[in-house]
Amino acid sequence: MTDSRWWIYLQRLMGDDNAMTAAQRAGISASNxxxxxxxxxxDPEFVVKIARAYHANVLEALVEAEFITEDEAGLTEVRVGEQELLRTIDIVPLTEEVTRRVRLLKAHGSTEKKPSATVHKLPERRAPLTSARGAASRRKKEMYPETPDEGV
Structure with a gap:
């Protein structure tokens, strides 16, 4: 029996990690x-969890697990995780980037931060209701504000 495309991908992605370590990183059972x-x-959910745990492209993982095709994912090339990407970078630009970051760290005490996602403030929660009937009544008032109270 030959190894599946998914299993070959997993082995490359995990590198030196064993199944227990990979499972812990992804938050899934090692028995998988x-x-x-x-x-x-x-399971597609596990494919996504593993890809995210190893900072890999989720679409690539779904292709390797054969849930979608490369055409569907719009892929022309598949790279596996940060370590695989680092192996493809020429030594000169890699060394220059490491040197730049070390200088920045020495000068400012921190490295550049990646831009973060926009944070939207959620509306404040209302006080919890004491009964299901009270919740239903409040929802009704929100949906139909012109409806008078029914003695609730």
């Missing part, structure tokens, strides 16, 4: 890895 090694299909 035994099943996948035997050729079982992965």
């Amino acid at each position: 890895f035994s099943r996948w090694k035997k050729g079982a299909n992965a």
